[in-house]
Amino acid sequence: MADTDTNQDPRVLVVDDEKEVADAYALRLRGECTVDTAYGGQEAFSVIENRPVDILLLDRHMPDVSGDEVLTRLAERGFEGRVVMVTAIDPEFDVLELPFDDYLCKPIDREDVRSVVDQQRQILAYETLGKYFGAKSTQTVLTAQTSPEQRENHEQFEAVRERATRLERRAQRLLDDDTLLAKFESVDRDGR
Template structure:
């Protein structure tokens, strides 16, 4: 596995209507991340609704809710994670309209599954870190400029604090290394 020890904290979901295929991909990922399987689009959405998922490996051609339908639903729900289509459907120009993060054509070997998960984990980690730094910078500005009483009575500030805490928790889980988080705290910020 390309040197990323934080994959053990990653949560992946493999979605394929062919149970053997989903189980095979899940088996390839066991030991490097937490992995669940879903054998339908409906089941995938239920899992995502009820537990945190970072990366979805999604088959495109499924009965009921297709992978394209699941993808559309995840976008509507503001899914915060990475989506990799893993499918036997040969891509055409239709993929230009699909909001996935990567596309693998079956059959996919073990090394490619592991490599794409590692790559998507790194991207998600840095996206989360960037969003955390942005939220934390806003919080630092407000804490430097406004009194505790002013801040405590503002609903948007409370939402910002909550969001920053969730992003920090996720960044720590995904990165597995606090060094980048500490870099934010080392910047001198003086207000007033």
């Protein structure tokens, strides 16, 4: 689940065992984001393992691996994206145990698909920005207060540096306006 490619659009994965439905949602999102489709739960895992996913549109009722099982496994793996259930199953109290971020009952029109993806993109952008600010401020203060020799082989420092870089790339991809990143960089954190 690494963030390694240079595409600058939010990344959405549409998962539905009905190919026509998944393709229709993907078509509705064309031009708004980078969209992949998976036609079952197992295929969804393959996509997520090979490419970063910001927003997952997930059907609940699928024959190979249910959407509920996909959610459970992703939570166990530490999936850092947002999950929207898009399903014909009317919610009951069992949804209280599911780690999703939004729930849409089919059929869904074009504007609702686009709107929910944009809402989840904005939420994820600010969540990511908060994590980035924390990691980057730690990196900045340690860089100012320690010598290059001290930092050179320090595994935890390197991990913070890599995390800050990864989070910055993701925040830039998700934000409509990255002036918040510039404002953060303008603050003098080391008092020098």
